[in-house]
Amino acid sequence: MLRYLLSRLLQAALTTFGVMTIVFFVMRLSGDPVLLLVPEGATREHIETVRRELGFVQPIWRQYLTFLGGLLNLELGVSVVQRVPAWDILASRIPYTLALAGAALLVAVGFGIPAGIAMAIWRGRWFERPIAALVVTGQSMPTFLSGILMIMLFAVTLRWLPSSGVDGPASVVMPAIALGMLSMSTFARMARIAVVDELSKDYVRAGLARGLPLGKVVTRHVLRNAAIPVVTIAALETGNLLAGAIIVETVFAWPGIGQLAIQAIQSRDFLVVQAIVLFVSLVYVAVNLAADLLYAGIDPRIRLGKP
Amino acid sequence: MTAPVLDIDRLRLEIGAAAVVDGLSLSVGQGEIVALVGESGCGKSLSALAVLRLLPDAVRLAGGRILLEGKDLATRDMSSMAAIRGRDASIIFQEPTASLDPLMPVGDQIAEALTAHRSVSAREAMLRAREMLVSIGISDPDRRLAQYPFELSGGMCQRIMIAIALICGPRLLIADEPTTALDVTIQAQILHLIRQLVAERGTAVLLITHDMGVVADIADRVVVMYAGRVAETATAEELFRAPRHPYTALLLASIPRAGIKPKSRLATIEGTVPPPSSHGSGCRFASRCPLAEDRCRIESPPLVDHAPGHQAACWRSGQVATLGAAA
Structure with missing residues (x-):
């Protein structure tokens, strides 16, 4: 270990x-x-x-x-446009992007994984179809389109949610859904593949043979085994969320790193762009490290070193 | 004679429209080891799975009765099967390592088999799991309980599977090629263990195998299957002494044994098992049978009694003895 x-x-x-x-x-x-x-x-x-x-x-x-x-020393140079340290500018935007990406991940994992498990267990039955349709929709819709459609429906027509900017927790709902939708589909598809794959393994039949109902075999054995590929996807998806944030933050005027990146590039704020690229890369490295540690937590063969 | 623990009556299994098992009948009494023998694809493993209703989705239970202590399992719904599996009848499989969850210590998996059927505390279940390991002769049980399947050998995993199968004290144990994936020396140990446990507990055993050596080792009675049908059934002793079906005779002739001349060829059975879709009206072994005559290709032979408990389905069973002498 x-x-x-x-x-x-x-x-x-x-x-x-x-x-x-x-x-x-x-x-x-x-x-x-x-x-x-x-x-x-x-x-x-x-x-x-x-x-x-x-x-x-x-x-x-x-x-x-x-x-x-x-x-x-966290010294990333001074923004030539705003004449303040690039790190200070970046730091003021980080909480917004973390909140948005976190909420989006919650949407993606919270809906995607149960949907994937449901599709795997009921594969081929009629109620797999509506879930699959939703997943395909989420996957096919570009973020800027789903974002604008949601603004038209929920902000302009129904007036349930603020259309843009940061105005209390309700503001994060639409950007998070827009950003999380694509990842949700990826999670659903990957969870389905992983669970279907595990369900065909001998230990599932052996679990049923010792008298466990299928539900218990799934919760006690299958999900944990299926978690390994899903954790891998989760780490990779973080990269997509950060990339997607650039578009979503622009559509919803969300003052995070993505919006800052666009502004910095447009105003040729060289050192701020550099700081953003560095930060996003480091987040990616950190998340993948966390995934590696999670593998060890899940799989004793990694933890104990398979001979 | 007391009622058999397992009584399969005219079992029929279908894949699509084709019957892969066609009228299998057999019974296993208390403390008895019955071997179900045949080549790959003859339907023996599917028949074993059918008893516990663990058939793959593609295979349909199309007819027959499966009586376990008088209760017909063939008509049960799936939810009530869970209560029977592991408690009244257990099964162990060919691949012991793959049959264990790789991410869970084996102790928890043994205990799980108990808590699925009895309301005992986790602590109590683990104590019982430990007792179980001791009773099947595993040394250092405390260390074993905490180990993961990947830390154990195939033979040890099969012992764990046996512990899981027997912890609730089922009346029937189905062993589906339990030693095929193991080294020969380990095979003998596992077979010995099964025989010993059966003797102690009076468990009925249905042993699925293609290995006549295994049959000779531990079976009391033998059912030989060919292409989904019973070819011959007899006590192990009688079957080895005087087979009445050419398929059985050829199977026995193909076993390597001590004393054969070096570099001499082992007897083989030409051809392969015909697929279920190609079965005609005649005997299914006719295309590979050296004794086959016209009648065999047209008319299917019924199972006929040759001695008490010895039946064979062959029109020419009288000539089988000559076949055995030639081989």
């Missing part, structure tokens, strides 16, 4: 380091950042001043070391 834990931690640390390096170099490959930052028609002296101020005159390896050193 300890070896597994250490190897996973080391992997996560290596991935993090790789992410930082790639972010640093990709940002520098995308053209001279100074030219993006200065206003159009700036004088040569002005450009040089900015370049020196931001440390871009130093050799690249020194810039790289400064960048890594800065990261250790």
Whole structure:
């Protein structure tokens, strides 16, 4: 167990380091950042001043070391647009995105997994069909379309929910559904596949043979075995949720990281974009590390080291 | 004679329109080990599953009675079957390791078989599970109870399956190829264990196997199946001494035994079991039978008594002895 834990931690640390390096170099490959930052028609002296101020005159390896050193102190540079540290800007948006992504994950897991289990157990029966129809709808509908349709129905016509912005907990409902819908379908399909796969295994028949009703075999044995692939999907889906947040936050004027990313790109706020990319990557690494630890919790073969 | 524990009467199983088991009748008495023998695909495992109504969705129980201590299981609904499985009749399977949940310690899985039928506390159930392991001769039971299936050998997993099957004291144990997946030395141990437990408890055993060596080892009576039908049934001793069906005779001739000449060829039965869809009106073994004559291909032979408890379905059973001598 300890070896597994250490190897996973080391992997996560290596991935993090790789992410930082790639972010640093990709940002520098995308053209001279100074030219993006200065206003159009700036004088040569002005450009040089900015370049020196931001440390871009130093050799690249020194810039790289400064960048890594800065990261250790949560020092991500200063936004050239707002003249405040990029981290402060990012930090003010993180809670909104976490709330939105968390609520969306709740929608996705809360509806997707029971739907998937139900489809697996009643596969081929008539009541699988309406659930499957819902899942396919969720999967086929682009986020911006479902978001706008919901705004028209629930905010404009029925006036049940606020159309956009942050105005109490009710505001998160529509963005969370819009964002969670695609993931919900993925969870439902994956849970169905995993449960169907497990139901065909010998231990299910053996469980029935010792007199357990099917419901008990499912809750006591099948779900836990089916959880492993689903946890993998959950970790991967977090990436989709963060990517989807860019569109959903724009549609619903939700002041999270996704909206900030669009704003920062449009105003060429180079260091803020870099901070966002870094943050999202690190969340992804952390979630996958959490998934690895969950595997060990679920499966003794990982925990105890299969010979 | 007391009433048999299990009495299967003219069981018929269908996949689509084809009968995969066609009129199987057999009975198993208290403390008796009856072997149901045949090649892969002859319907023996499906018949075993049918007793506990564990058939795959594609297979339909189309007729016959399955009397367990007088109660007909063939007409029961699925919810009342759960109460019978594991309590009145248990089954162990070919793949012991796969038959255990890989994520649960085996002790919990044994205890679960008890709590499914008796209202006992978790602690009490675990104590009983421990007793069960001791009674089937497993050393260091406390350590075993806490282990996961992947930490145990196949033979140990099959012992655990036997413990699960017997913890509620069922009247009938069905063993579906219980030793096929195990090493030969472990096979002998498991068979010995089954025979010993049957003797102690008077459990009736229906043993499904394709291995005549296993049959010779522990069976009291034998039912030989071919292509979904009973070919021959007799006591084990009688069957080995004087088979009355050419299929049985050829099966016996194909067993390797000590004393055969090195590099000599073992007898084989040419061809394969015909699929259920191709059965005509005649004897189903006719296409592979060295004794087959015209009548065999047209008319299906009935099961005929040859001695008390010895029946065979063959028009030419009188000539079977010559076949055995030739092989």
